[in-house]
Amino acid sequence: MKILSIETSCDETSAAVTENGRKLLSVVTASQVDEHRLYGGVVPEIASRRHVEAITQVCDTALSEANVALAGVDAIAVTVGPGLIGALLVGVNFAKGVSTSTGLPLIPVHHVKAHVAANYLAHPDLTPPFLCLTASGGHTLVLNVSTYTDLQLIGTTIDDAAGEAFDKAARAMGFPYPGGVFIDSAAKDGDPDKYKLPIPHTSGEFDFSFSGLKTAVLNTINTAKQRGDTLDVPSLAASFRKTAVASLTAKLLEAARKLGSTTIVLSGGVAANELLRSKLSAECGSRGYRLYYPPLSLCGDNAAMVGAAGYFEYLAGNIGGANTDAFAELAI
Ligand code: KG4
Numbered sequence: 001m002k003i004l005s006i007e008t009s010c011d012e013t014s015a016a017v018t019e020n021g022r023k024l025l026s027v028v029t030a031s032q033v034d035e036h037r038l039y040g041g042v043v044p045e046i047a048s049r050r051h052v053e054a055i056t057q058v059c060d061t062a063l064s065e066a067n068v069a070l071a072g073v074d075a076i077a078v079t080v081g082p083g084l085i086g087a088l089l090v091g092v093n094f095a096k097g098v099s100t101s102t103g104l105p106l107i108p109v110h111h112v113k114a115h116v117a118a119n120y121l122a123h124p125d126l127t128p129p130f131l132c133l134t135a136s137g138g139h140t141l142v143l144n145v146s147t148y149t150d151l152q153l154i155g156t157t158i159d160d161a162a163g164e165a166f167d168k169a170a171r172a173m174g175f176p177y178p179g180g181v182f183i184d185s186a187a188k189d190g191d192p193d194k195y196k197l198p199i200p201h202t203s204g205e206f207d208f209s210f211s212g213l214k215t216a217v218l219n220t221i222n223t224a225k226q227r228g229d230t231l232d233v234p235s236l237a238a239s240f241r242k243t244a245v246a247s248l249t250a251k252l253l254e255a256a257r258k259l260g261s262t263t264i265v266l267s268g269g270v271a272a273n274e275l276l277r278s279k280l281s282a283e284c285g286s287r288g289y290r291l292y293y294p295p296l297s298l299c300g301d302n303a304a305m306v307g308a309a310g311y312f313e314y315l316a317g318n319i320g321g322a323n324t325d326a327f328a329e330l331a332i
């Protein structure tokens with residue numbers, strides 16, 4: 001079964017063609033990041049307008065790169081939420097138009113389920129159940145993935161998302177938006193023990209908190225300025241990365257131990273983090289757990305993951321129609 005899938009929940013206009021949730025035939029992504037960078041973050045109205053301009057071309061190119069005509073596609077999958085509402089509406093309405101004019105079934109997809117499903121494209125042997133950490137600019141979720149379509153929330157952030165904390169700390173250190181990748185690469189040249197940063201306590205056993213860590217970075221920078229000290233940016237990046245990764249790793253491994261999960265999966269933009277990958281590889285190795293994460297190309301927002309998730313939603317009978325809507329917030 002071939003699916004044309006569409007993702008417009010934030011600042012990437014993306015379309016893909018996938019087969020049976022496991023095979024990626026093409027993915028085309030028009031990123032708006034250079035424009036949003038000028039403002040230090042995503043400007044929702046600009047995002048919506050750029051999606052309107054790009055979506056037809058992005059879908060046409062995805063079909064032609066897969067060597068498939070629209071007549072050769074079996075269904076249309078689209079992200080319906082959570083995300084920026086104006087941005088989501090562009091993809092949802094476009095997909096509904098294609099579905100109405102062709103008669104192809106429309107499959108609504110949850111953005112977080114799509115991030116998890118990126119792993120099905122990359123790892124043919126991966127099947128539920130498993131424990132998944134989805135960490136991005138908007139989410140920090142520990143999920144018990146019991147089937148392809150049933151995911152239970154085990155823990156989440158009580159304030160900032162992990163990616164958001166990376167981006168805010170990066171901005172304070174003078175890196176461009178989105179700064180997660182810049183912290184990751186600057187950290188390689190720094191001393192992770194130079195600056196002592198706190199891992200905030202949360203009352204929820206598997207919950208996270210990142211706003212205190214972000215504030216500690218801001219305080220460190222301000223104190224250095226006031227004292228006239230030179231800030232060691234690579235070491236501050238390394239100290240921040242080490243602390244954020246320690247928090248993510250500790251809660252995830254504790255959840256795995258309590259739930260008896262021996263397969264751990266990472267997804268979302270923060271899954272690209274080198275230290276998170278290497279630290280968890282070592283920790284999982286010593287415990288005899290299996291660890292999976294997507295290739296860098298499938299960590300951030302893309303439509304390939306929407307096609308993978310959409311296939312399993314289709315098999316479960318979760319088909320949309322004329323009343324399919326977009327949702328800024330959407331429970332998993
Ligand atoms: O999944 P994604 O592309 O979009 C959302 O759904 O939010 O995630 C983007 C987030 C940004 O906060 C970005 O800074 C972060 O993922 N990110 C990273 C790295 N690469 C991207 N954070 C830490 N280390 C990285 N290497």
Ligand code: ZN
Nearest residue numbers: 115136300301
């Ligand atoms: Zn995302």
